[in-house]
Amino acid sequence: MTTAPVRMVQAHANHGAAAVDGDLVKVHFPRRIERPLPGDLVRLDAAGTLTEVLERRNLFGRGDGRGRFRPIAANLDRAVIVIASEPAPSRDLIHRYLAACLIRGIEPLIVVNKSDLPRPAQPPFTELESLAALGFDAIETRCRQEPDTGELKRRVGHGVTLFAGQSGVGKSSLLNALVPDLEAQTGKLSHVTGKGTHTTTTATAHRYGDDAWLIDTPGVWEYGLWKMEAETLQIGFPEFSEHAARCRFRNCRHRSEPGCGVIAAVESGALPAFRHEAWLRLLAEQERFR
Numbered sequence: 568m569t570t571a572p573v574r575m576v577q578a579h580a581n582h583g584a585a586a587v588d589g590d591l592v593k594v595h596f597p598r599r600i601e602r603p604l605p606g607d608l609v610r611l612d613a614a615g616t617l618t619e620v621l622e623r624r625n626l627f628g629r630g631d632g633r634g635r636f637r638p639i640a641a642n643l644d645r646a647v648i649v650i651a652s653e654p655a656p657s658r659d660l661i662h663r664y665l666a667a668c669l670i671r672g673i674e675p676l677i678v679v680n681k682s683d684l685p686r687p688a689q690p691p692f693t694e695l696e697s698l699a700a701l702g703f704d705a706i707e708t709r710c711r712q713e714p715d716t717g718e719l720k721r722r723v724g725h726g727v728t729l730f731a732g733q734s735g736v737g738k739s740s741l742l743n744a745l746v747p748d749l750e751a752q753t754g755k756l757s758h759v760t761g762k763g764t765h766t767t768t769t770a771t772a773h774r775y776g777d778d779a780w781l782i783d784t785p786g787v788w789e790y791g792l793w794k795m796e797a798e799t800l801q802i803g804f805p806e807f808s809e810h811a812a813r814c815r816f817r818n819c820r821h822r823s824e825p826g827c828g829v830i831a832a833v834e835s836g837a838l839p840a841f842r843h844e845a846w847l848r849l850l851a852e853q854e855r856f857r
Contacts, residue, residue, distance in 0.1 A: 572608040572621055574780065575641075576772045577760060584759045585609060586774065591759045605772040605782050606641040606727050625672045627729055630793030634856035637793075640770050640782050644726030645674040647719070650691065651736040652684040661691045662845040663790050664731060665703060666803025670795070673729075675703060676722060680737040682707035682715065690841065697839045701806050710740035720745060727772070727780045734786030742783055746773050792849065794856040804846055806838060820850060 576584045576591060583603065585594045594609070595616045596602055603609050603620050610619040627646060628638040648664045650656045661677065668675035677695065679686075686692045695705045706718045719741070722728075730738050743749050752773050772782045792800075797820055801807055807829050811819065815826025821843065823830075832838040 570610055572610060574772065575603045575605055575607040575609055577605055577756060577769060578603050578607075579760065579769065582760065584756055585611065586772075587611070591755055593759050604638055604641045605770045606643060606729075606780065608642065627667070627671055627673060628793070629667070629787075630791045632791075634794030639784055640729050640772075642727055643671075643673045643729050643782070645676055645723070646729045646731055647676050647678050647723065649678045649680050649730060649732030649736045649738050649741065651679065651681040651733075652687055652692075653681065654733055654735045655687050655689070656691060656733060656736075657789060658690050659845055659848055660733070660790055661694075661698075662803075662842075662849065663792055665698075666800065666849065667790075667792060669803045669805060670799060677703060677705035678719060678741070679705060679707045680709065680741060681711075682709045683712055694839070694841050697841070701839075701842070708741060710737055710744050714744055716741065716744045723779060723781060724776065725778045727782065728775075729770075729782040729784060731784050731790070732786065733788060736786070738783065738786065742773065742781060745781065746775055749773060792852065795853065797850060797853065800846075800849060800853060803849075804842065806842065807846070810838065822847060822850070 573585045573587045576586055581596050583594050583596065584591050592615055594611060597616060600617055601620055603617060607623065608621040609617055612618050623641045625643060626638045627640050627643055628636050631637050646668050648661060650661065665675050699705055708719050709715050730742065732738050756771065768785055770782055770784045772780045775781045810828040810832040813828030816824055819827050821827050821829040829838065829843065833840050833843045
C-alpha cells in the first residue's frame with residue numbers, strides 16, 4: 568500500500584480507517600502494536616495492516632470514574648470547546664476542558680454556539696470576558712436563521728482541530744456548516760469500517776480543505792479530568808504561575824496556607840476569584856481519587 572505516513576480517521580477495537588492518497592482504506596490492528604487514535608500518523612503494509620504508530624505530539628482524552636486517563640485523539644493543534652445557552656454547561660465544564668488542553672499542550676478555543684439565544688446570566692457565560700483577559704479566546708457561532716461560522720472557519724483552517732462539548736450544543740450542526748461534504752465522508756467511512764452513520768460513538772477525523780482535519784467526538788453530559796499531581800493540575804491555571812512563585816511554601820496548594828501568593832493576588836483583584844474557586848473544586852476532585 569504505502570510506507571509513507573497516513574492519517575488515522577477512526578479507530579475501533581481491532582480495525583479502523585485511514586486516509587490514503589485521498590481515499591479511505593480499512594486498517595487492521597495487530598495486537599503487538601498500540602491501538603492508534605484519530606489524528607495519529609501511521610504506516611501500513613500492502614495488506615492494510617498497521618505496522619507503526621509514529622511518535623505523537625500530544626494526546627487528548629478524559630478521566631474515567633476511577634481517574635484513569637482514556638485517550639480520545641492525537642496530534643492536535645487546538646481543541647474547540649463548544650458551549651451553548653441550551654443546554655447550559657455545568658459550572659466547571661470549561662475549567663476542566665481548559666485544564667486538560669493546557670496540560671496536554673493543546674491550544675483551547677471556546678465557542679459559544681447558538682448565539683441567537685439569550686445568554687444566561689450565570690457562569691460560565693458571565694466569566695467569558697474575564698477568561699478572554701487571561702488569554703482564553705471565546706468566539707460566537709450560530710447555525711440557524713442567519714448562520715455565522717466565519718470566524719471559526721478562519722481559526723480551524725489549518726492543522727488538526729478537535730471538537731468537544733456536551734450533547735445538544737450543536738457540534739454536529741457546526742461540522743455540517745464547516746464541511747459541505749460531511750455526509751458523503753461519513754457514508755464512505757461507514758462503508759469502509761462497517762459501522763453505522765447515525766450516532767457519534769467514537770472520535771472521527773474529517774478532512775477540511777487541503778490543509779486541515781476536524782475531529783468530532785461523542786457528546787458528553789460532563790467532562791472529567793484524570794488523576795494527576797497538584798503540580799500538573801496547576802499547568803491548567805497558567806495565570807497562577809507568577810503569583811505562585813511568591814508563595815511562602817514550595818508545595819503550597821493555594822487553599823489557606825499562610826503567605827500564599829495566589830490567595831493574595833485574588834484578594835487584591837489581580838486574579839479573578841472564580842478561577843481560584845474553580846481551582847479549589849478541581850483540587851478537591853483530585854484528592855477524592857486518592
